[in-house]
Amino acid sequence: MGAARVLCGAEEERVVSTHKAPGACPRCGGAVVATDVESERRILCLPLCLKSKRKYSCTRCLRRLVTLYS
Numbered sequence: 138m139g140a141a142r143v144l145c146g147a148e149e150e151r152v153v154s155t156h157k158a159p160g161a162c163p164r165c166g167g168a169v170v171a172t173d174v175e176s177e178r179r180i181l182c183l184p185l186c187l188k189s190k191r192k193y194s195c196t197r198c199l200r201r202l203v204t205l206y207s
């Protein structure tokens with residue numbers, strides 16, 4: 138199962154940039170930071186698709202704030 142997953146390609150995530158996001162964490166009121174991540178799926182060293190997404194997280198409690206902005 139694990140070997141098959143490796144053969145099918147691993148997903149690589151690379152942080153492109155981080156910047157401060159507006160708003161505050163609903164849990165602790167800490168600052169929210171936005172992280173732009175490039176996600177690349179490779180199959181046998183061939184890049185299959187490249188997609189970028191933005192993640193939000195709290196800098197104080199490190200909680201992921203996905204639902205807040207999506």
Ligand SMILES: [Zn+2]
Nearest residue numbers: 162165195198
């Ligand atoms: Zn927080």
